Amino acid sequence: MLITRATEYALLSLDYIRKSDSPAGAEQLSEELNIPKSFLAKILQNLAKKEILVSKKGAKGGFILQKKIKDITLFEIVTAVEGRPAMVFDCTQYIDTCPNNGAKNCTISPFLTNFQKKIDALLRSLSLEDIIGE
Amino acid sequence: MLITRATEYALLSLDYIRKSDSPAGAEQLSEELNIPKSFLAKILQNLAKKEILVSKKGAKGGFILQKKIKDITLFEIVTAVEGRPAMVFDCTQYIDTCPNNGAKNCTISPFLTNFQKKIDALLRSLSLEDIIGE
DNA sequence: GGTAATTAGAGTAAAATTGTCTTAAATTAT
DNA sequence: ATAATTTAAGACAATTTTACTCTAATTACC
Numbered sequence: 001m002l003i004t005r006a007t008e009y010a011l012l013s014l015d016y017i018r019k020s021d022s023p024a025g026a027e028q029l030s031e032e033l034n035i036p037k038s039f040l041a042k043i044l045q046n047l048a049k050k051e052i053l054v055s056k057k058g059a060k061g062g063f064i065l066q067k068k069i070k071d072i073t074l075f076e077i078v079t080a081v082e083g084r085p086a087m088v089f090d091c092t093q094y095i096d097t098c099p100n101n102g103a104k105n106c107t108i109s110p111f112l113t114n115f116q117k118k119i120d121a122l123l124r125s126l127s128l129e130d131i132i133g134e
Numbered sequence: 135m136l137i138t139r140a141t142e143y144a145l146l147s148l149d150y151i152r153k154s155d156s157p158a159g160a161e162q163l164s165e166e167l168n169i170p171k172s173f174l175a176k177i178l179q180n181l182a183k184k185e186i187l188v189s190k191k192g193a194k195g196g197f198i199l200q201k202k203i204k205d206i207t208l209f210e211i212v213t214a215v216e217g218r219p220a221m222v223f224d225c226t227q228y229i230d231t232c233p234n235n236g237a238k239n240c241t242i243s244p245f246l247t248n249f250q251k252k253i254d255a256l257l258r259s260l261s262l263e264d265i266i267g268e
Numbered sequence: 269g270g271t272a273a274t275t276a277g278a279g280t281a282a283a284a285t286t287g288t289c290t291t292a293a294a295t296t297a298t
Numbered sequence: 299a300t301a302a303t304t305t306a307a308g309a310c311a312a313t314t315t316t317a318c319t320c321t322a323a324t325t326a327c328c
Contacts, residue, residue, distance in 0.1 A: 001315090002136040002253070003223040004285070008242065015241045025304065034233040039287050045306065058295025059303040089137040099168040107149045108142065111265040119136070122252070131245040135284095138316065159273065173318050179275065192326025193272040275324065286313070293306070298299100 002086050002119070003078065009035050010043050010081045015132045017053070018069055023062030043081055050080035074131065075123035086123060088116045136220050136253070137212065143169050144177050144215045149266045151187070152203055157196030177215055184214035208265065209257035220257060222250045 012033050017024045026044055030037035044063050048055040052072055053063045065072075078086045089112045095102050103109040146167050151158045160178055164171035178197050182189040186206055187197045199206075212220045223246050229236050237243040 001221050001224055001285095003246075005225075005228075006286080008223060008225055008246075011242045027304085032233065034231050036287055038289075041305075042287090042307095048305090055305060056295080057293080057303090057305045059297065061295070061304045063305090087135050089142060090135060091139075091142055094139075097168050099166065107266050108145045112137075112142075115260075118256070119253075126249075132241050135316090140317080161273085170318055172320075175274075176276095176318090182274090189274060190326080191272085191274045191324080192328095194327070195273045195325090197274090270328090272327080273325080276322090278320090280317100280319070282315105282317070284313100284315070286311100288311070289309085291307090291309105294304085296301100296303075298301080 002088070004082055006039075006043050006081045007078050009033070009040055010047060010077055011128075011131060013040065013044065013063075014047075014052075014065070014069075014072075014077070014128060017063055018065055018128075018132075020064075023056050023060070023064050025062035028062070046080050046083075047077070050076065052076060052080055069128040069132065069134075072128040073124050074126040074128070075120065077128070078123060085120060088112065088119050136222070138216055140173075140177050140215045141212050143167070143174055144181060144211055145262075145265060147174065147178065147197075148181075148186075148199070148203075148206075148211070148262060151197055152199050152262075152266075154198075157190050157194065157198050159196035162196070180214045180217075181211070184210065186210060186214055203262040203266065203268075206262040207258050208260040208262070209254065211262070212257060219254060222246065222253050 012035070013029050016029055016033060026037060026041040029035065029044070030040050044053060044055070047053040048063065051066055054066045055061070055063055075085065091098065091106070091109065091112070098106065100106040103113075146169070147158075147163050150163055150167060160171060160175040163169065163178070164174050178187060178189070181187040182197065185200050188200045189195070189197050209219065225232065225240075225243065225246070232240065234240040237247075
């Protein structure tokens with residue numbers, strides 16, 4: 001799966017948040033969107049760390065958007081939530097057993113790297129506005 | 135991960151097989167490419183079932199290509215090896231807890247479906263020749 | 269017939285994802 | 299100030315997916 005459930009939850013939350021007048025709390029989002037609360041809280045925290053959301057603590061706290069939806073890319077969201085860009089493949093994991101000693105003599109490495117770049121570019125080109133509409 | 139290790143093993147094997155004069159056996163491929171034998175055997179079986187490889191049993195048996203490399207798409211390979219097309223996302227899994235009762239009122243479903251189609255088209259447009267060269 | 273190879277299916281192990289819990293820190297309202 | 303509310307952080311547990319193994323059967327060559 002290129003995009004995990006966590007990212008799907010993030011997209012749904014971001015759509016809810018941008019439609020909300022006041023800060024939306026984790027509990028509220030959890031109930032409205034039927035997403036496990038503690039899990040969602042983590043996701044929202046990650047979005048806040050990466051400057052996609054602003055978090056407000058205390059009573060009447062919650063989350064609001066930090067940027068316009070056209071200025072938030074899918075690449076940013078995925079990276080924030082999953083802790084790394086969406087990966088197409090990962091032969092780097094077993095580079096130690098690679099019979100070609102890494103990418104140097106690998107027949108498929110150049111292709112896969114290129115493919116990854118294409119997906120990255122696609123994700124960077126898509127804004128939250130593209131996804132959830134204006 | 136859009137493409138699993140099994141598909142990577144398939145690509146490496148296909149490259150080896152197409153360079154080989156005689157049928158390449160699972161054991162040989164396993165040793166040359168440093169891939170666990172039993173795991174690889176399953177992958178090769180799947181490629182054979184989906185008419186990408188021809189399998190020859192018995193002594194001097196092994197696998198040979200069934201088509202030209204320009205006529206084998208990455209989509210075919212992934213589908214054969216992983217048992218389904220490469221998935222971009224999967225909210226269908228938890229459709230029962232979806233607050234929008236499935237895709238009908240979902241804010242992100244149209245986008246995700248569209249995104250999936252783009253990836254499918256990309257995978258269908260790429261031949262094995264594109265990946266491993268002529 | 270005997271050996272070399274694939275086929276088939278169940279089963280195990282490891283890793284990643286998803287989800288929970290508990291405690292602390294910050295902010296607001298009273 | 300104090301209580302109530304809400305985020306922050308981190309450890310932990312459950313689930314799912316991926317990766318891999320094993321055994322027995324089948325097929326084909328010599």
